[in-house]
Amino acid sequence: MRKLLMHACCAPCFVYIENDLKENGLKIDDETYEKVDFTACFYNPNIHPKVEYERRKKAFEKFCKLKNCKNVVIDEYDLDGFAKEVVNNVGPNKKYNIRCEYCYYMRLKKVFEYAKENNFDIVSTTLTISPYQNHEIIKKVGKDLEKEFGIEFIYCDYRVHFRDGQKMARDLSIYMQKYCGCMFSIDNGKWVY
Template identity: 30%
Template sequence: MLVHICCSVDSHFFLEKLQADFPNEKLIGFFYDPNIHPYSEYQLRLLDVQRSCKKLGIEIIEGQYDFENWMKAVKGLETQPEKGSRCEICFDKRFEVSANKALELGENKFTTTLLVSPLKSQEQLKRSGEIFHKKHGVEFIAVDYRAGGGTQDQSRVTKNEQLYRQDYCGCLFGLTMQREQQNRLMDEMFSPISNQILPASIEERLQMYKYRMQLEDENISYKIIKQKFLNYRQFSFRLIKGKQEIIPAYALSYSTLPRKKAQGRVEFENKNIHYFNREEIKFITLKDFNLACGFSYKNINSLIYNPPSYEEEYKFRTFLACGNYDLTPIVVVEEIPSNKLTIELNAKTYEDVQEKLIKI
């Protein structure tokens, strides 16, 4: 039996139940989810599914990540709610590909882990499955593992197996609506051109979940915990001399301006720190930044495109004795300008939750 898989939270419990209920069936997992966005989230879910299937002794096949074709398929349905017509088109596309994969492998049955997801309509899934049964002759196995306390059992399995528990279905449009309803920053969509790993980002979680697989291979015990912290995202930053000359400059993480803009001049210097006469802004030259941190950046552009880690930037804030809760804008420049300056900084700090892995 081919089993279409969407994520490990749904698949691990679902596959365990299938193994018990269909002991004579060889189960083949098929991870086909072109709706997942961004791609780093797709990679993270695939990684956890691969781990899950390995633990269960189930073969896993990865389908094509044809996101562009998925976008074309749901065009015009971007604002449809969860369980609406966009989801139905999404199911149809995944069922079509899954049914064809089953035929390709010589299987005459297929099912989907979407059946166990509380975010999905089972009736909607069954309708799609019946259509493809008639069309392709591949029987759709519509099992209900939510009933009789199944959802609670699934939650227990997820916790015991320390599976990656994503907090949105997967597609860009569902994520957008969910974050708007929650009045939360959609920080999943931040991906710096520098490839800097942002706190509580998908990329940070991907690194952590890869590391946990390494620990498991080495039989090292661990726990994945959550902690609250103050997160930060920088939308844009510019330093302008005079009316329109843009000066190459870099604003360190956790630099904030209450009104997103400040005008003034560098007023004085003390111990290589140059103080602006507005908004507590501090400037430091690239040379002094390199000396303080042990870096060797040749110019500001190299700093912008290959910045230090957040941890290294935080250490530098500590070096400047700014304090643990400091949000002072700290700007690195090649030379301290004497002209009138305009600083445009759009950034946000916000309460967030971060996953951490601890060895025990």
């Protein structure tokens, strides 16, 4: 059975996917599933403020404990590094067109590094359950990293299950945030990107 390292952007986005991985396997496309040995990986160093980062990290750990799910937390907080990179390298004619592109790249690159060091066969991410994320860019970033690291990136579109996952998280009393994560995504408690 192949080993999957599933990047978890947060616990609520992982709830549906964890259950699906256990019950059916990794969703390759609408008709194909592959049984995998999976580990969840929390690496989200740009959540603002730090207290919110700790809240989301704890929610992830609580959920994994509850479900007896193998997991790793790469507990590195680097808001300054994120903000500097956005200021210097995001915008027209710069390295990244939009800040979310850099954000996906920065998070997934670290997950790929961990996957390489620990002999995983596949990387994927729970970001793809959210209808608020830019799926085309996630797919492109994942495929670029696949080439760089020689580890397969599997993009799975779980958007149709977003609300199911939110309900499952609420039923388990898992903490649910009101914004994506970085300082640019906070707007009086509304979801913004």
